[in-house]
Amino acid sequence: MAMPLQISDLEVRAGRRMLLTVAELSAPAGALIGIRGPSGAGKSTFLHALSGLIEARGRLCWGEVDLPRLRPERRTAFRARNMGLIFQDFLLFEELSPQDNAGLSGLFKPRRNREAIGARAAKALARLGVPEGTRTVGSFSGGERQRVAIARALATDPGLLLADEPTASLDRRAADALIEDLTGLARAGGKTLIAVSHDTHLLERLDRVLTIEDGQVTEDTGVQAA
Amino acid sequence: MRDSWDSLPVLAQDLIIAGALLLPLLVIGGVLMRGFRPLPLVRALMWRFRWANLLFILLIAVSTGMGIGLIAQERGLRIGSAQAAEKFDLVVTAPGSELTMMLAAVFLQPSAVPLLDGVAYDRIANHPQVQIAAPIAFGDSHDGAPVVGTITDFVTYLSDGRIEGRIFARSGEAVVGAAIDLQIGDRFTPAHGRGSGADAEAHEGVEIEVVGRMARSGSPWDRAILIPVETVWEVHGLANGHTFEEGDRIGPPFTPELFPGTPAVIVHAGELWANYALRSEFTVAGETMAFFPGTVLADLYRVMGDVRQAMSVMSIVTQVLVAASVLLGLFILTRLFQRQLAMLRALGAPRRFVMAVVWGYGVTLLVAGTALGLAFGYAAALVLSRIVTQRTDILVTASITWAEVNLALGFLSAMSLLSLVPALVVLTRPVVENLRQ
Amino acid sequence: MKHLLAALLLMTTPVLAEEGHDHDEPAHAFEIGGLEILHPWTNATDHDHALLFMDLHNEGAAPVEILGARLDSGVEGQLVGFRMKGGEMGFETLPPIPVAPGRQLALAPDGLAIRFDGLEAVLEEGHHWEVILLTSAGELEIDVVIEAEDARQHGHAGHSH
Ligand SMILES: Nc1ncnc2c1ncn2[C@@H]1O[C@H](COP(=O)(O)OP(=O)(O)OP(=O)(O)O)[C@@H](O)[C@H]1O
Ligand SMILES: [Mg+2]
Numbered sequence: 120m121a122m123p124l125q126i127s128d129l130e131v132r133a134g135r136r137m138l139l140t141v142a143e144l145s146a147p148a149g150a151l152i153g154i155r156g157p158s159g160a161g162k163s164t165f166l167h168a169l170s171g172l173i174e175a176r177g178r179l180c181w182g183e184v185d186l187p188r189l190r191p192e193r194r195t196a197f198r199a200r201n202m203g204l205i206f207q208d209f210l211l212f213e214e215l216s217p218q219d220n221a222g223l224s225g226l227f228k229p230r231r232n233r234e235a236i237g238a239r240a241a242k243a244l245a246r247l248g249v250p251e252g253t254r255t256v257g258s259f260s261g262g263e264r265q266r267v268a269i270a271r272a273l274a275t276d277p278g279l280l281l282a283d284e285p286t287a288s289l290d291r292r293a294a295d296a297l298i299e300d301l302t303g304l305a306r307a308g309g310k311t312l313i314a315v316s317h318d319t320h321l322l323e324r325l326d327r328v329l330t331i332e333d334g335q336v337t338e339d340t341g342v343q344a345a
Numbered sequence: 346m347r348d349s350w351d352s353l354p355v356l357a358q359d360l361i362i363a364g365a366l367l368l369p370l371l372v373i374g375g376v377l378m379r380g381f382r383p384l385p386l387v388r389a390l391m392w393r394f395r396w397a398n399l400l401f402i403l404l405i406a407v408s409t410g411m412g413i414g415l416i417a418q419e420r421g422l423r424i425g426s427a428q429a430a431e432k433f434d435l436v437v438t439a440p441g442s443e444l445t446m447m448l449a450a451v452f453l454q455p456s457a458v459p460l461l462d463g464v465a466y467d468r469i470a471n472h473p474q475v476q477i478a479a480p481i482a483f484g485d486s487h488d489g490a491p492v493v494g495t496i497t498d499f500v501t502y503l504s505d506g507r508i509e510g511r512i513f514a515r516s517g518e519a520v521v522g523a524a525i526d527l528q529i530g531d532r533f534t535p536a537h538g539r540g541s542g543a544d545a546e547a548h549e550g551v552e553i554e555v556v557g558r559m560a561r562s563g564s565p566w567d568r569a570i571l572i573p574v575e576t577v578w579e580v581h582g583l584a585n586g587h588t589f590e591e592g593d594r595i596g597p598p599f600t601p602e603l604f605p606g607t608p609a610v611i612v613h614a615g616e617l618w619a620n621y622a623l624r625s626e627f628t629v630a631g632e633t634m635a636f637f638p639g640t641v642l643a644d645l646y647r648v649m650g651d652v653r654q655a656m657s658v659m660s661i662v663t664q665v666l667v668a669a670s671v672l673l674g675l676f677i678l679t680r681l682f683q684r685q686l687a688m689l690r691a692l693g694a695p696r697r698f699v700m701a702v703v704w705g706y707g708v709t710l711l712v713a714g715t716a717l718g719l720a721f722g723y724a725a726a727l728v729l730s731r732i733v734t735q736r737t738d739i740l741v742t743a744s745i746t747w748a749e750v751n752l753a754l755g756f757l758s759a760m761s762l763l764s765l766v767p768a769l770v771v772l773t774r775p776v777v778e779n780l781r782q
Numbered sequence: 783m784k785h786l787l788a789a790l791l792l793m794t795t796p797v798l799a800e801e802g803h804d805h806d807e808p809a810h811a812f813e814i815g816g817l818e819i820l821h822p823w824t825n826a827t828d829h830d831h832a833l834l835f836m837d838l839h840n841e842g843a844a845p846v847e848i849l850g851a852r853l854d855s856g857v858e859g860q861l862v863g864f865r866m867k868g869g870e871m872g873f874e875t876l877p878p879i880p881v882a883p884g885r886q887l888a889l890a891p892d893g894l895a896i897r898f899d900g901l902e903a904v905l906e907e908g909h910h911w912e913v914i915l916l917t918s919a920g921e922l923e924i925d926v927v928i929e930a931e932d933a934r935q936h937g938h939a940g941h942s943h
Contacts, residue, residue, distance in 0.1 A: 163781075167777050170691070172690075172691060172776050172777050172780075173775070173777050192695065192696070195690065195693055195694075195695060195696075196693065196695075197693075198691070198692070198693040199692065199693020199694070200693070202693070204688075204691050204692060206688070206780070210684060210685060210688040212386065212389045212685060213389075213393070214388070214389035214392045214393055215385060215389055219385055223689075223692065224692055224693065224694075225382070226381060226382045226383065226385060226386065226694075226698070227381050227382075227689075227693075227694045227695060227698040229380065230380065233382075271692075275693075420869070423869045424868055424869030424870075425869070426869075427866045427867075427868065427869040427870075428868060428869065430866070431866070431867075617863065617874065617876065618861075618863065618876040618877055618879050620863070621863050621876070621879065621887070621893055621894040622879055622880075622881070622885075622887055624888070624893065625885070625886050625887045625888045626885055626886070628888075637864075637866075637892070637893070638866075639864070639865060639866030639871075639892075640864060640866075640892040640893065642866055643864070643866060643871050643892050644892070646871070
């Protein structure tokens with residue numbers, strides 16, 4: 120289930136150094152948001168804060184849940200239940216089949232959820248046109264791999280999709296096809312998508328684009344479509 | 346508590362010990378894996394680092410196998426030699442080294458030993474508690490096998506009466522051991538001496554006929570040719586223990602003055618306790634020495650036990666070194682795997698799951714290595730036993746007992762505990778840092 | 783490693799027949815019905831079992847049977863014989879053993895012994911132990927020397943008196 124985002128006075132530090140500050144930001148459930156900015160600006164850091172992977176101060180609420188206040192293991196559980204993550208370099212298990220990769224969460228989720236995860240993984244793989252069979256993903260192309268990664272993110276039926284440079288490792292054609300699928304699936308499922316990217320083709324397809332520079336949100340295309 | 350433990354059957358005790366040794370492993374495994382399915386990822390790790398894994402498994406297997414093979418072999422040799430000596434309750438010889446005398450009289454190792462005279466033999470043979478007093482005369486050979494002169498009662502006793510054909514009945518007949526390559530009815534001329542120095546012509550003109558074959562006993566006597574002691578004496582141009590009037594009779598009693606001497610008398614008493622009394626009685630300063638081969642072996646086994654202990658210490662040291670290198674390997678390999686593991690955490694996998702994967706991977710290597718090590722150890726013991734049996738005719742059987750299995754399980758369990766360390770270390774680095782690499 | 787030394791010695795030196803015991807200190811010799819008991823000894827132990835060794839000479843005219851032994855506390859000692867069976871060393875309980883006139887009998891490690899089970903006190907090296915020897919000629923209290931835990935013979939062995 121997608122949840123609205125509400126941020127105020129968010130700070131992320133590394134030791135003394137301030138990596139990111141976000142004074143106010145909100146987004147409704149189901150929004151498709153892009154984040155761009157120069158290298159080292161703090162885009163990934165923002166994504167990590169949004170997913171609860173790093174410690175942050177201030178308020179960062181997904182629906183009713185104020186993520187920075189949760190203990191780490193509760194944040195992990197929240198992530199497992201509500202988020203799907205997509206990485207630039209896919210991070211798949213090359214030794215496993217696409218189905219096993221996509222259904223990875225089933226390995227640590229409660230037994231009763233396993234079947235549903237497997238079924239959703241299979242459905243997503245089919246929908247994304249990933250070659251079927253027992254071939255391991257070690258022999259897959261970049262585009263095929265990223266599709267498996269998206270299927271993995273979708274397998275738990277999360278309300279939130281967080282992607283860090285999902286098209287950066289792909290060629291133009293593969294990237295375009297992937298953008299089509301990713302945004303299409305997010306919209307169709309009513310999911311909130313937050314994607315860090317430099318890819319204008321991707322950013323064009325989103326509702327709203329934030330620019331982060333030097334740890335600050337310096338530009339926000341605003342609430343045009345939402 | 347102690348009493349109820351002692352009253353348990355040995356197998357039950359061994360099984361309980363094995364269970365107790367495995368308990369830490371099972372508990373850790375149970376706690377880490379409960380509700381999870383880490384196996385597909387463990388398999389992925391096994392496959393990704395297959396060559397390194399194979400090396401680790403072999404390393405563990407060889408070090409475990411060495412220790413186990415050694416212990417199994419030592420026990421096999423101990424049991425085999427004890428069984429080979431079991432029929433020899435008491436041996437009486439001229440004073441000397443008990444070990445030399447035992448090797449000569451019981452294990453038929455060639456050696457020059459002093460002789461007991463007819464009076465000494467007579468005293469032993471006529472003792473009321475003595476049932477069999479067998480003179481043993483050696484020195485000749487045929488085709489490398491010792492030709493041993495003795496008496497019929499001893500042959501019957503030694504073979505438990507399991508003789509194909511018949512026992513020798515007159516001078517010039519022979520009963521062969523089970524491993525001897527002669528058939529009943531074959532004839533041969535004994536060579537003087539044994540081994541490379543044997544003189545084949547010395548006894549030219551003497552022909553001995555095989556009339557019987559003893560069943561296999563698993564002792565060096567399987568490769569011996571037994572003939573009447575009189576024949577040995579006659580072949581060497583000595584008196585044969587009997588007066589002219591006695592004719593061709595063989596066996597006791599012998600006339601002391603016509604008894605050329607025997608290096609050893611194998612004594613079998615009517616009753617068990619009598620052996621101990623006889624040992625005291627036949628130990629006469631400067632004349633005779635009596636000993637239990639079992640006791641001499643016991644002393645030898647104590648030496649072997651010390652050697653075994655020293656070797657076990659060495660093999661434990663090797664095990665520890667191997668364990669250390671395997672742990673180090675686990676550290677390095679899990680490092681290579683760190684991004685994937687961080688990804689799992691990012692996907693929402695609990696710490697316990699990641700630990701289960703890393704620990705499961707380590708334990709898979711250990712279990713595979715230990716199991717293979719037991720097989721290696723058994724194979725090594727098997728090969729060594731075969732060699733020893735071939736060389737000595739002491740039937741050495743290789744076996745892996747619970748003692749070795751439990752040793753291996755103990756190692757496995759301790760190592761599985763240590764494998765928690767790389768699993769924990771993986772979790773100490775922040776997820777984000779591992780994702781970034 | 784001590785066994786190693788003991789066994790090496792055993793291998794290299796001829797085992798001498800027992801030396802005469804004619805001038806033993808009186809404390810180490812006892813006598814009953816013509817049976818002379820020399821050098822009774824045992825190993826120090828903190829287990830609850832012990833083996834009793836000694837040399838016996840029958841100087842009398844009638845055979846004497848060794849039946850066993852007991853302690854004041856009532857603990858009984860049984861005559862046992864060392865046996866190698868299937869590669870395992872062990873002891874077997876024996877019936878009474880007669881010592882004929884003029885004969886001798888040695889109770890020594892890896893041979894005959896009188897075994898006590900269920901001892902209540904530890905046996906300390908250098909101390910003495912009161913044991914009642916049971917023979918067909920009667921009971922006799924003997925004073926047993928407690929040798930080192932790993933001793934293989936009594937302290938007087940090897941001396942040429
Ligand atoms: N643990 C840390 N300690 C110190 N500095 C850090 C730490 N983590 C990140 N940084 C710094 O914070 C800044 C933002 O990093 P971040 O990864 O968010 O950048 P980014 O915008 O994603 O850049 P890119 O486009 O290159 O991925 C960088 O300068 C980085 O070096
Ligand atoms: Mg980044």
